[in-house]
Amino acid sequence: MTKDSSKNIRIVQAFLMLSILGAGAVAKDFSLDPVQVLLAFLGGLSAQYICLRLLGIKHAGYQSAIITCIGVSLLLRSDNLYAHALAAAAAVISKFSIRISGKHVFNPANFGVLIGLSLLPGTWISAGQWGSGTALAFWLIAFGSVSLMRLRFQLMTWSFLTAYVGIFIFHRVLWMGYETSVLLHHLENGTLLLFAFFMISDPKTAPNHTAAKLLQTLIVAGTAYVWQFEFYMTNALLWSLLFASLLVPVWDRLFTAPQFEWRSFGGTNNDVVSPSHNFRTADARPIAAPVR
Amino acid sequence: MLPRSASAFCGFYVAKADASLYNKASQVVLTHHDNKTVLSMMNDYKGDLTEFAMVVPVPVVLQKGQINVGDRKLFERIDAFSAPRLVEYFDPDPCQQRFAADMLMESAPMGAAVRKGMSAKRTKSLGVKVEAEYTVGEYDIVILSAKESDGLETWLQESGYNIPSGARRALKPYIKQKLKFFVAKVNLKEQAKTGLTYLRPLQFAFNSRRFMLPIRLGMINADGPQEILLYVLTKDGRVETTNYRTVKLPTGMDVPVFVKEEFKDFYRSMFDEQVRKENMKTVFTEYFWNMGWCDPCAADPLSPEELRNLGVFWLEEPSSPITSGRPQRRFAPPGRPSGPVPVMVTRLHLRYTPDTFPEDLFFQETQDRANYQARYVLRHPWKGSIDECPQAKPYFEQLKDRREREAETLASLTGWDISTIREKQQSSFEIPVSENNGNGQDGWWKNLW
CATH class of the missing domain: 2.60.250 (Baculovirus p35)
Incomplete structure (x- = not known):
């Protein structure tokens, strides 16, 4: 595998997420029906196919849709069979339809899961379902996976975790007197890790400029902290990211930098970047690039 | 009955002197x-x-x-x-x-x-x-x-x-x-x-x-x-x-x-x-x-x-x-x-x-x-004779399998010793054995030693 090929990174990412999904479903009683996972894929991939056809996009694949479907399956729980399919479809459609300056606004899985949670009956998110054994495995996988990627992909993850842990230590441990074990307990939360490694780090919905990326993670971490610990509301990370995503177009306007583009061919260490005004749709490559 | 060693509550009990005050479940x-x-x-x-x-x-x-x-x-x-x-x-x-x-x-x-x-x-x-x-x-x-x-x-x-x-x-x-x-x-x-x-x-x-x-x-x-x-x-x-x-x-x-x-x-x-x-x-x-x-x-x-x-x-x-x-x-x-x-x-x-x-x-x-x-x-077995009808023998054979599955389930759920479970099963109900056994049919060896 070419170490820095971004295509390969997405394959690695999909593989890791699938492993977590499989291990969790088998070992941790995710109360997730395999049929729900299949239907999530059916919904998400069909939506991708239809959107690509309707928009006439030819040079795009299904990798991001697959990752979205896994993300929806990992986070969303439901007592019916249609919720996962609809949430995954909504996630993929949002990628093509909710766009500012040629860039989709919301991380698709984040959007799909919250749409499912808010609009569909019989849905919930089990934030505490992972348990500490899974968390350890998760950290190992996460560390292993980031070693395959360049700093560019890890920046948001580590900056978010630093901000979150920093706020936690200063406010909760030092000021409020909570024991350090409470912090460690929160770091075992699979939802936090999934969020940090696979959601906020999504380069397609992140601000383009490095400074803006850091600012964005600070805002997401701070909002999530207040949401959870001051207002006692659930699913803080997901809501925080959803709302903060609306700021990304503002950051991109204030801090100019080339826009990220996934590259679908190997052999080079460079991610394809394109000026944002050239960019039209997710997974589409407006610049000429040979596709193997 | 649950373990009694616990002391618990949303609040704590506070004691004068050193009296041990325990709140269980x-x-x-x-x-x-x-x-x-x-x-x-x-x-x-x-x-x-x-x-x-x-x-x-x-x-x-x-x-x-x-x-x-x-x-x-x-x-x-x-x-x-x-x-x-x-x-x-x-x-x-x-x-x-x-x-x-x-x-x-x-x-x-x-x-x-x-x-x-x-x-x-x-x-x-x-x-x-x-x-x-x-x-x-x-x-x-x-x-x-x-x-x-x-x-x-x-x-x-x-x-x-x-x-x-x-x-x-x-x-x-x-x-x-x-x-x-x-x-x-x-x-x-x-x-x-x-x-x-x-x-x-x-x-x-x-x-x-x-x-x-x-x-x-x-x-x-x-x-x-x-x-x-x-x-x-x-x-x-x-x-x-x-x-x-x-x-x-x-x-x-x-x-x-x-x-x-x-x-x-x-x-x-x-x-x-x-x-x-x-x-x-x-x-x-x-x-x-x-x-x-x-x-x-x-x-x-x-x-x-x-x-x-x-x-x-x-x-x-x-x-x-x-x-x-x-x-x-x-x-x-x-x-x-x-x-x-x-x-x-x-x-x-x-x-x-x-x-x-x-x-x-x-x-x-x-x-x-x-x-x-x-x-x-609990599924109570039928307590008839194995020779009562032709269906009885397969029934008891199935029962034997079912009983083993139940023993394994119980052992896995509770961590109890499976051989003790089997003994208890045996003493609660002994699965009848056909009198034909030992005559060159299934289980012929059972009466050897």
């Missing part, structure tokens, strides 16, 4: 809807009543009308209704066992003398403010606010309580969150008037966005794992913890018939084993069902009045249950709901230590409405 009913909470707490305090004290962090200064002394029977009722159950399949009446009846509060001996109040000046100098004082039922209650955990600890100590070491650290986060402290002790005169030999449950109602249960204070004087049975009453869906794993206990398994005689041991061992497998870091769901019906019923559903007494404020006055097409498996007696009511009960059971549960319990009401109960199945 606590039972809590947490009724929550629309940012309104009613908390009912019953503990099986054993000890001198003069030394009883309970400290619970609460979000607001409670008015007298928000505090109530409830009826212990309500806990017995909701416990019996939601208890794990054993069913027999050959018998039309399902077998019902109520292991948790063992966890009821035991009577506490009467003591003497009540602490004297502290001067207002001293109270103020410690940064402690007595926000309100009431006598409700047999309890003298003060609601305190504090600026510093040191001051609060000193106040409690100087008021005559021997605060367990570590209280200061546990109190601090609650003070920083600007929570108030509900402190209850027994008023012996009032207690004598009740004529009861036990303490009745305390209930309080308040508005708060927090859907949580403070358990950390209760860990201060623990000398081993503690245990809580928590009944959460909500309007719509199953309740789970957001900061700990919540799993349903294994259910619906066929287990050997001798389990009927030792269901309490079985359930205790199974719970021990599940706790061990999860490293004592998990909250277990034992029951989730509508409060209006059950199948099979371990006890009659609670009446609307009983539910209201447990804080279900959204239940309308006239006891008119929602009618639905859902089949009702048990006809309730007069005054009981005869079908689904807009009240769901989630029964959660947790065993914990300060290390495995470093934070209070935070909950969410999910939209999951799938019924769940911890239920175990």
Whole structure:
């Protein structure tokens, strides 16, 4: 595998997420029906196919849709069979339809899961379902996976975790007197890790400029902290990211930098970047690039 | 019966001198809807009543009308209704066992003398403010606010309580969150008037966005794992913890018939084993069902009045249950709901230590409405002769397989030794062997040695 090929990174990412999904479903009683996972894929991939056809996009694949479907399956729980399919479809459609300056606004899985949670009956998110054994495995996988990627992909993850842990230590441990074990307990939360490694780090919905990326993670971490610990509301990370995503177009306007583009061919260490005004749709490559 | 080594509660017990005060498994009913909470707490305090004290962090200064002394029977009722159950399949009446009846509060001996109040000046100098004082039922209650955990600890100590070491650290986060402290002790005169030999449950109602249960204070004087049975009453869906794993206990398994005689041991061992497998870091769901019906019923559903007494404020006055097409498996007696009511009960059971549960319990009401109960199945074998008919022999062969599966299930659930299980199975019912065996047919070798 070419170490820095971004295509390969997405394959690695999909593989890791699938492993977590499989291990969790088998070992941790995710109360997730395999049929729900299949239907999530059916919904998400069909939506991708239809959107690509309707928009006439030819040079795009299904990798991001697959990752979205896994993300929806990992986070969303439901007592019916249609919720996962609809949430995954909504996630993929949002990628093509909710766009500012040629860039989709919301991380698709984040959007799909919250749409499912808010609009569909019989849905919930089990934030505490992972348990500490899974968390350890998760950290190992996460560390292993980031070693395959360049700093560019890890920046948001580590900056978010630093901000979150920093706020936690200063406010909760030092000021409020909570024991350090409470912090460690929160770091075992699979939802936090999934969020940090696979959601906020999504380069397609992140601000383009490095400074803006850091600012964005600070805002997401701070909002999530207040949401959870001051207002006692659930699913803080997901809501925080959803709302903060609306700021990304503002950051991109204030801090100019080339826009990220996934590259679908190997052999080079460079991610394809394109000026944002050239960019039209997710997974589409407006610049000429040979596709193997 | 559950392990007795636990001491627990949302608040902690504080003792004068060095008396060892232990609170075993606590039972809590947490009724929550629309940012309104009613908390009912019953503990099986054993000890001198003069030394009883309970400290619970609460979000607001409670008015007298928000505090109530409830009826212990309500806990017995909701416990019996939601208890794990054993069913027999050959018998039309399902077998019902109520292991948790063992966890009821035991009577506490009467003591003497009540602490004297502290001067207002001293109270103020410690940064402690007595926000309100009431006598409700047999309890003298003060609601305190504090600026510093040191001051609060000193106040409690100087008021005559021997605060367990570590209280200061546990109190601090609650003070920083600007929570108030509900402190209850027994008023012996009032207690004598009740004529009861036990303490009745305390209930309080308040508005708060927090859907949580403070358990950390209760860990201060623990000398081993503690245990809580928590009944959460909500309007719509199953309740789970957001900061700990919540799993349903294994259910619906066929287990050997001798389990009927030792269901309490079985359930205790199974719970021990599940706790061990999860490293004592998990909250277990034992029951989730509508409060209006059950199948099979371990006890009659609670009446609307009983539910209201447990804080279900959204239940309308006239006891008119929602009618639905859902089949009702048990006809309730007069005054009981005869079908689904807009009240769901989630029964959660947790065993914990300060290390495995470093934070209070935070909950969410999910939209999951799938019924769940911890239920175990006995299948009594047919006790005829193997030579009675041609079908008998295959039946007993299948029975042998089934019995082995049941033994394996039981061993895996409880961690019991499988050979002991097999022996017990054998002594409870010996599978007949055909007299033809040993005549050159199947099992010809059985009579050789």
